[in-house]
Amino acid sequence: MTNRSSPTARYADILNDSPELETVVHALDRDLTVAYTADAPLSVETAIGRLVAEQRPSRRRLLPPTPFPSRLVLACALVATIVLAAAVYLVVPVAERAFYTDAGSENVLTNGLATQLGLSQTQDGYTVTLQKAYADLNRVVVDYTIQRPGGEPFNDFARLARGRFQSTLTDASGAVLPPMAGAYVQGGAVLNNFDDSATRGTLATISLRLSIPLLEALGQSGASPFVFRFDVPVQPGRIVNPNLAVIAGGRTLILQRVVVTPSETRIYLAGLNGTGLFPHLTVDGYDSNHVSIHGWSPTEGGGSIWSIRPIGGGRVVCDFFQSLMAEHGTWTLTITAGPATADGKRVTGGPWVFRFSVP
Amino acid sequence: MVVEEFPMSGEQPVEDGDLVRRARTEPAAFGELCRRYSSPLYSYLRARTNNDEDAADLTQQVFLKAMYAFPRYRERGRPFGAWLFRIARNLLTDSRRRQRPSVSWDDVPEAHVPRTKDDLEAQVVAAEAHARVRAALGRLDATQREIVLLRFVAGLTFREIGAVVGKSESSAHRDTLRALRTLQEQYHDQ
Numbered sequence: 001m002t003n004r005s006s007p008t009a010r011y012a013d014i015l016n017d018s019p020e021l022e023t024v025v026h027a028l029d030r031d032l033t034v035a036y037t038a039d040a041p042l043s044v045e046t047a048i049g050r051l052v053a054e055q056r057p058s059r060r061r062l063l064p065p066t067p068f069p070s071r072l073v074l075a076c077a078l079v080a081t082i083v084l085a086a087a088v089y090l091v092v093p094v095a096e097r098a099f100y101t102d103a104g105s106e107n108v109l110t111n112g113l114a115t116q117l118g119l120s121q122t123q124d125g126y127t128v129t130l131q132k133a134y135a136d137l138n139r140v141v142v143d144y145t146i147q148r149p150g151g152e153p154f155n156d157f158a159r160l161a162r163g164r165f166q167s168t169l170t171d172a173s174g175a176v177l178p179p180m181a182g183a184y185v186q187g188g189a190v191l192n193n194f195d196d197s198a199t200r201g202t203l204a205t206i207s208l209r210l211s212i213p214l215l216e217a218l219g220q221s222g223a224s225p226f227v228f229r230f231d232v233p234v235q236p237g238r239i240v241n242p243n244l245a246v247i248a249g250g251r252t253l254i255l256q257r258v259v260v261t262p263s264e265t266r267i268y269l270a271g272l273n274g275t276g277l278f279p280h281l282t283v284d285g286y287d288s289n290h291v292s293i294h295g296w297s298p299t300e301g302g303g304s305i306w307s308i309r310p311i312g313g314g315r316v317v318c319d320f321f322q323s324l325m326a327e328h329g330t331w332t333l334t335i336t337a338g339p340a341t342a343d344g345k346r347v348t349g350g351p352w353v354f355r356f357s358v359p
Numbered sequence: 360m361v362v363e364e365f366p367m368s369g370e371q372p373v374e375d376g377d378l379v380r381r382a383r384t385e386p387a388a389f390g391e392l393c394r395r396y397s398s399p400l401y402s403y404l405r406a407r408t409n410n411d412e413d414a415a416d417l418t419q420q421v422f423l424k425a426m427y428a429f430p431r432y433r434e435r436g437r438p439f440g441a442w443l444f445r446i447a448r449n450l451l452t453d454s455r456r457r458q459r460p461s462v463s464w465d466d467v468p469e470a471h472v473p474r475t476k477d478d479l480e481a482q483v484v485a486a487e488a489h490a491r492v493r494a495a496l497g498r499l500d501a502t503q504r505e506i507v508l509l510r511f512v513a514g515l516t517f518r519e520i521g522a523v524v525g526k527s528e529s530s531a532h533r534d535t536l537r538a539l540r541t542l543q544e545q546y547h548d549q
Contacts, residue, residue, distance in 0.1 A: 013517065014535065021539045027546040028495065028539070032511045034488035036406040040397035040418060047419040048397065051426055052390035 006219035103291075104264040105141050105191060107323040108134045113235055113262055114141065121226050125149025128212055128226040135206055136235040136261035138319075139180060140169060140194045142210055165217040169194045172207040197259070197266065197317075205233050237261035238325070242356040245271075253335060253352040256315075260324050260358065267318040267333065277308050277350075279318045280334040283327040283358075288320055331358050375439045382429065389429065393422045396443050403444065403513040407451055417454065421447045440515060441522035448505075448523060495542050503538035510535055 007029050008015065008022075015022055108114055114134040121128055127147040134141040146154035169177045169192070177194035208230060215223035238260040245254045257268040267279075281288040291305050308318040318335075337350040375395070381388035400421055404414040424446050425432075432442055496504050502524065509520045521531040 010514070013532070014539070018536060018539075021536070021543065024539050024543045024546040027491075028507070028542060029511055031488040031491045031495070032406075032508070034485050035492045036508075036512050037402045038398070038405060038411075040401040041411070041415050043415050044397050044401060044418045044422075045394070048390055048393045048422060051393070051422060052386045 006221055008219075008221075103322045104139075104262070105134075105193060108136075108141060108235075108262050109143065111262070114143065115232050117228075117230055119228050119230065121228070123215060123224065123226065124220070126154070126214060126218075127151075128214060130210065130228045130230065133208070133230060133232045134235070134263070135196060135208075135232045136263050137237045137239070137259050138196055138261045138266045139263050140177060140196045140206075140208065140232070141263060142167070142169065142192045142194070144190050144192075144210075144212070146190065146214065165213065167192050167213070168211040170209045170211075193263075203234055205231050207231050235262055238358065240356070240358050242354070244354050244356055246352045246354055248350045248352045249337075251350075253350075255333065255354045255356065258331075258356070258358060260327075262323050262325055264322065265320040265324045267320075268315060269318065269335065270313075270315045272310075272314065272316055277316060277318075278336045279306055279308050279320075280336070281306075281320055282332045283324065284329055286322075286324060286327055291322060328358060331356055376434060379432075379434060379439050389426065392439060393425070396440055397422075399440075399513040399515075400443060400447055403508055404447060404451070406508050406512050413454075417447065417450055420450055424450065437522045438519050441519040444509065444513065444515065444519070444523045491545075495545055498541055498545065499538050503534055503541070506531055506534050507538050 007026050011025050011029070014025060109132065114132040116132055117130050119130040126149065128144055129147075130142065130144045132141075132143040148154050166179055167190075169179075171177065177196060180193035180195050210228045210230070211225045212227075213223075213225040216225065240258040240260075242255050242258065245252055247253075252271050254270040255267070256270050259266045259268075265281075267281075279288065288306055305322075306318065306320050308316055310316050318333075333354045333356075335350055335352045335354075375392065378388050378392050378395075382392055397418065401414055401418045404417045404421075405411060408414045408417060421443060425443055428446070432439070437445070496507070499507065505524060506520055509515045509523060510517075515523065517532045517535070518528045520526075520535075521528045524531065526534070
């Protein structure tokens with residue numbers, strides 16, 4: 001797809017050779033955007049989630065899913081979803097609806113762990129308000145709202161997403177925190193998550209700088225970003241260093257570190273540095289293969305439930321995007337490897353099964 | 360209601376090709392590919408169908424077909440996005456044969472007037488845009504209309520458009536310029 005940052009940039013391959021077409025290109029872009037461009041509705045997102053959920057990580061290839069339910073069933077499901085969403089809409093403030101599929105972020109917001117900031121700035125009629133921020137040993141969450149000139153909520157997030165709109169968060173040393181998940185919501189609210197693992201240590205409070213290039217993403221090249229500076233307390237978590245080694249298929253995997261925080265649980269493993277790994281975590285009362293988020297159960301699908309990725313140096317990091325702060329006792333982590341591929345990066349062997357205690 | 364998500368990867372956005380390779384065995388990667396194209400596909404299908412419900416229904420069918428066909432998909436010569444839009448185009452043809460939920464290219468697409476907005480001014484602006492779009496697309500032939508929508512609504516590159524409609528990249532570029540010159544007079548002085 002093309003870069004959606006501004007009409008001039010998007011259509012440079014037309015306008016560079018034919019600058020006389022600039023007026024018609026800009027006008028057509030404007031009108032077609034208003035007429036037809038829209039975010040895919042929730043029913044499409046639900047269908048994608050269902051497709052993914054019905055697929056098990058395959059050792060051969062993806063299998064065809066069962067057919068979608070009839071349109072009537074889909075309509076009933078959509079109505080039920082709308083009713084549920086409407087109920088949530090009535091009782092949950094705008095900013096907190098952002099965390100619909102991110103259970104960890106939802107936990108830190110709805111349980112009052114985030115710091116209320118209420119910092120506002122206005123440029124060219126657009127007002128950005130940094131509502132809340134949250135930090136722990138795994139991630140930082142920022143939550144802000146955007147209002148159009150005139151005060152109505154900004155909802156044109158599809159345009160921002162296509163322009164690869166991304167806020168930047170830096171700490172007091174100038175280190176950039178890597179972006180993690182984010183969610184746009186109706187009503188002008190935006191959620192951004194940033195990886196906090198490399199920067200915090202044992203700080204009780206962190207000073208942060210959030211830069212939001214909204215106007216530039218809307219096509220005003222050279223516009224200044226909205227910049228907010230603020231302090232956030234670092235919420236406590238639990239750190240366990242099991243240092244357990246398990247050999248399977250002739251390969252050794254070491255469970256080094258487990259960091260449990262209100263926003264998520266992050267597990268560090270050493271001995272492998274590839275892709276195609278699938279984690280499964282069970283604790284008393286929790287099974288990562290059977291997590292339900294607002295009635296949606298993307299079992300084994302990853303995405304909103306877990307993520308596993310190599311970080312170099314023969315290490316991989318596994319995130320479970322739910323709060324397991326209340327889970328104590330014996331945890332069981334099973335790492336399964338996918339099939340080998342021609343690129344040679346995919347891990348073979350396993351499964352590796354770790355049982356360890358988390359006080 | 361979440362309408363857009365960034366990848367849950369903690370890393371910079373990955374290219375389609377990387378996701379395609381991962382999606383061979385990782386369902387989550389296939390889901391990420393689908394989400395990446397869900398809004399452009401839905402927007403394109405809104406322009407080719409009579410109502411939002413048909414567009415949403417067809418968007419879901421595109422992903423279902425893609426899931427079935429994905430084991431046979433090879434990236435050579437056809438980017439993943441172009442492959443999805445090709446599926447969408449075929450589905451539109453099939454559905455028109457069956458029950459006509461889609462708009463024939465012999466007709467000009469009906470405008471989608473937003474039905475959920477309370478803002479009267481926004482509705483007026485949208486209605487005016489719709490009227491201009493109808494008038495503009497009505498001056499183009501079927502191929503030009505499709506190429507314009509794939510470029511301006513779906514945001515595809517000329518290489519991707521060529522792969523969707525069965526033309527070369529340069530031919531898709533040339534047809535777009537021809538369409539824009541046809542529309543130049545209408546949009547002059549706006």
